[in-house]
Amino acid sequence: MTAPAKAHVEEAGSTGPLLLCLHGIGSSSASFAPQLATLAGGFRVAAWDAPGYGRSPDPDGPLDLDGFADAAAEVIRARGGRAHVLGVSWGGVVALRLALRHPELVASLIVADSSPGSGTAPEKAAAMRARVPELERLGPRAFAERRGPRLVSPDAPADLVRRVVDTMADAVRLPGYAYAAESMAGADLRGDLARITAPALVLCGDKDQVTGPEAAQALAGGLHKTAYVIVKDAGHLAHQEQPERFDAWVLAHLHIVTDPDTHPSHLTED
Incomplete structure (x- = not known):
């Protein structure tokens, strides 16, 4: 069996x-x-550079969505127990796949500005795959300058x-981005959502021009145990644009799912 790809992880907080x-x-x-900075007071927060991104090494071979999910599972296993998993955009798709493949490792999900994948429509899949030659042609900095502002x-x-532009320019490179793009282009998790047992919070910026509320609603409607939140005055990166509002909802979710005497609501709006 092939070992999961390795990932660099930034960590904060020592308890919880x-x-x-x-x-x-x-x-x-x-x-x-x-x-x-904000959530480390009561939680051990770990943020990865996905394999082939940032400070993580390039994987030994191509990774599909299962491969990225397995790499995330290894990050959890290395720290013991289970994890609440917060995934943004493509990271949300990886988080959902992680919950399907390794349900014993996922205590709950927070899926932000995400979708069931780009494989839900041929034009979306084609647009995702077209990013790879664009990155190859432009290089990371120009690629980021073109794509970053609309996030x-x-x-x-x-x-x-x-x-946002600087983070993208420093993070993306080939072949990691190509593996991620193909994993997204081939993903259509709509038929799998009902099998996810972890309680979930689905968030979306009200000004998200990339995936948008419609895709977030498809996730919220397909998951059994879910709350859905619109984050006001935020685009596709709500966790960066409105961190105080975003983190308040994340903390509320985490407190609900870790307290057996409370229960999540089905629909909430910020």
């Missing part, structure tokens, strides 16, 4: 349940700086846009 953070396809652990709302401050 484990919260594993999985970044989007054009990002890295750096995008979770607000969560590492936040039109009213996002310039310093946030710059941080």
Whole structure:
């Protein structure tokens, strides 16, 4: 059996349940700086650079969605017990697949600005695959300059846009991005959502122009134990653009699922 691909992990907090953070396809652990700072008071927060991203080594061979999910499972196993898993965009798809393949490791899910995958429509899959030659042609910096600004709302401050672009430019490279893009292009988890047993919080920025509320609603509607939240004044990277609102909902979810005397609501709006 092939060993799971290795991943660099940034960590904060020394006590409490484990919260594993999985970044989007054009990002890295750096995008979770607000969560590492805010949530570490009561949780052990771990944010990975996916295999082939940032400070993680390139995998020995191609990774599909199962391969990325297995790598995330190894991060949890290395820290013992189970984890609450926060996945943003592509990271949310990985988190959902992780919950399907390794349900014993996932205490709950927080899926933000995500979707069932790009394999839900041929045009979405083709657009995802087209990013790979674009990255190869432009290089990471120009690729990030082109794609980064649309990940936040039109009213996002310039310093946030710059941080998003810089994070992408530092994180993405081939072949890791190509493996991630293909894993996303081939993913259609709509038929699998009902098999996920972990309680879930689904969040989406109200100004998300990438996946958007419709895709988030498809996730929320397909999962059994779920709450759905719209984060106001946020684009595709709600956890970076509105970290105080985002983290407040994450903390509320974590407190609910770790307290047996409370129960999650089915629909909440920020």
